[in-house]
Amino acid sequence: MKPIIEVQNLRKTYGTTVAVDDVSFEVTEGEIFGLLGPNGAGKTTTVECLQGLRHPDSGRVRVLELDPRLKAAELRRLIGSQLQESALPDRIKVWEALDLFASVTPNALDWHVLLEQWGLAKKRRSSFSSLSGGQRQRLFIALALVNNPRVVFLDEMTTGLDPAARHVAWDLIRAIRDSGTTVVLVTHFMDEAEKICDRVAVVDQGRIVATDTPQGLINEHASKVRVIFTTEQADLTWLSGIQGVQRVTKHGPRVEVEGGGPLLALVAAALVEHGITPSDLRVEQPTLEDVFLKLTGHSAED
Amino acid sequence: MRTLLKLSWVEIKLFIREPITMVFTFALPVIFLFVMGGVFGNVPDPEIYRGVGAIDFYVPAYIGLVIMAIGVVGLPGHLTSYRERGVLRRLRASSISIWSLLGSQVIVSFFIAILGGILVIFVAMAVYGVSLPKMPDLLIPAFVLGTLCFAAIGFLLGAIFPTTRSAQGVGLILFFVMLILGGAGPPREVMTGAMQIIGDITPTRYVILILQDPWLGFGWAQKASLIVAGVMVGATILSARFFRWE
Numbered sequence: 001m002k003p004i005i006e007v008q009n010l011r012k013t014y015g016t017t018v019a020v021d022d023v024s025f026e027v028t029e030g031e032i033f034g035l036l037g038p039n040g041a042g043k044t045t046t047v048e049c050l051q052g053l054r055h056p057d058s059g060r061v062r063v064l065e066l067d068p069r070l071k072a073a074e075l076r077r078l079i080g081s082q083l084q085e086s087a088l089p090d091r092i093k094v095w096e097a098l099d100l101f102a103s104v105t106p107n108a109l110d111w112h113v114l115l116e117q118w119g120l121a122k123k124r125r126s127s128f129s130s131l132s133g134g135q136r137q138r139l140f141i142a143l144a145l146v147n148n149p150r151v152v153f154l155d156e157m158t159t160g161l162d163p164a165a166r167h168v169a170w171d172l173i174r175a176i177r178d179s180g181t182t183v184v185l186v187t188h189f190m191d192e193a194e195k196i197c198d199r200v201a202v203v204d205q206g207r208i209v210a211t212d213t214p215q216g217l218i219n220e221h222a223s224k225v226r227v228i229f230t231t232e233q234a235d236l237t238w239l240s241g242i243q244g245v246q247r248v249t250k251h252g253p254r255v256e257v258e259g260g261g262p263l264l265a266l267v268a269a270a271l272v273e274h275g276i277t278p279s280d281l282r283v284e285q286p287t288l289e290d291v292f293l294k295l296t297g298h299s300a301e302d
Numbered sequence: 303m304r305t306l307l308k309l310s311w312v313e314i315k316l317f318i319r320e321p322i323t324m325v326f327t328f329a330l331p332v333i334f335l336f337v338m339g340g341v342f343g344n345v346p347d348p349e350i351y352r353g354v355g356a357i358d359f360y361v362p363a364y365i366g367l368v369i370m371a372i373g374v375v376g377l378p379g380h381l382t383s384y385r386e387r388g389v390l391r392r393l394r395a396s397s398i399s400i401w402s403l404l405g406s407q408v409i410v411s412f413f414i415a416i417l418g419g420i421l422v423i424f425v426a427m428a429v430y431g432v433s434l435p436k437m438p439d440l441l442i443p444a445f446v447l448g449t450l451c452f453a454a455i456g457f458l459l460g461a462i463f464p465t466t467r468s469a470q471g472v473g474l475i476l477f478f479v480m481l482i483l484g485g486a487g488p489p490r491e492v493m494t495g496a497m498q499i500i501g502d503i504t505p506t507r508y509v510i511l512i513l514q515d516p517w518l519g520f521g522w523a524q525k526a527s528l529i530v531a532g533v534m535v536g537a538t539i540l541s542a543r544f545f546r547w548e
Contacts, residue, residue, distance in 0.1 A: 053395060076397035086392035089384070091319040096312050101396050103308045127319075143396065 004029040004182050010059035019045040021206030032183040034193040037203030043186045047153050080149030082140045090129035105147045114142040133160035155186040170196045190288040204296040222290035227257040227267045229278035242266050309406040327371050331364035331422050350489040357430045362517040363486040366510035368418030369452045372411045375473045377456025382469040390547045411453045436519030448509040451530045454537035461544040480506040505533045
């Protein structure tokens, strides 16, 4: 199948600052594709180039087979966009904004449904300035969807949402994907990328350092498991002898055993053998966070 | 087209919800009318006010004042604040075209100018009993031309000013200079030569002239209308050149 978005060797500089160095990726129709990386990695600039809001210095970009540089107006009618730095007039009402943005296309969705879905039904007559950060964010997502886009770009969409609203947002984004819309999600939240993205591109300093499914990235770059427990016993040198163990670290009574393979079962058996039965024995599976640290040498949420 | 009409209607509602702009645009000309009317009355004097009564002179001038307030204070501040806050960015990303954006501002400008003009005429008739315009068939095209001219000036200033604060500050200075020297302030006959020259280079002077001439029955102000049309075309071209979404 032909990709719905193609990016080859995209580069964008602002003066002497290189925002996007050399980025290439493809997005398949009907997937949630994540661009994951710290602030300033070039994620936002990349998606702005895809929407024709910025002109790249070089590289080839096609979205829905259109070149955003030449066909920006045509393209923007087919895509939805939730931008990081944008606003509405203070005194515009929620329903007025949705009604206005729905008017750009005859194929628009019924915005009353969007109001319900995004928890804004009670706020439909409220002015934009009276909305909380989370409500504004949900309104922007609803505005990005109201023209029934084929591709929707969501830039840090859960910033400002409380934990419950984040989970609702994730469910709704999955539902949008299931209804056939392709989603490009820009985020610096590891858990968000891991939970909802079908594929993730890890972005750092203007480059993509890896692209795969979240589990694929974890399997390839962070197969280490950590077993954690507490014990008062001082001599634990025998732990290093267990098959698969690569590293044992101790912080007071807290012990971390790092390694690969069926680590939890082997460590648990050895502990019982040595008369230790910690009640807090647990295992930490590797996450995208570990992948990110491994690939870039720093944390994304810095 | 649908977007243009929706955006215009939203913008009209937003204007009505903004009391300070409303007061500035509508109350100021009326206050001036009372002050000038109170000072000068409406008895014609061949020495000043082009030989007509002061109120008859000022009513069309204050319709021009409403139009000018839109172009140098209202529109530039509106557009710069939209740009500064990311509203333009938001509209653009949702494929709202520059033509819908600027077209809606033209429609709102006409809405405000018509309402403000009617208010000035109504007060002048009720309080001072001024007569209706002598040549309404010429007044209407003059009104349309003047409003389009200042809408274009508003776009240009809105495109040039970097921030909302600068738009408001410089806009107000321009407003008061053009108000006082451009034909809506003291009669031209009492001004010094320098003041007259400055007045002559403001577009306000010519917009007021094209309104005043048909109002007072002097006919169509040919030269002034060409100047107004020229400013309109020039400002439109320059604002298309300098317009920025962000």
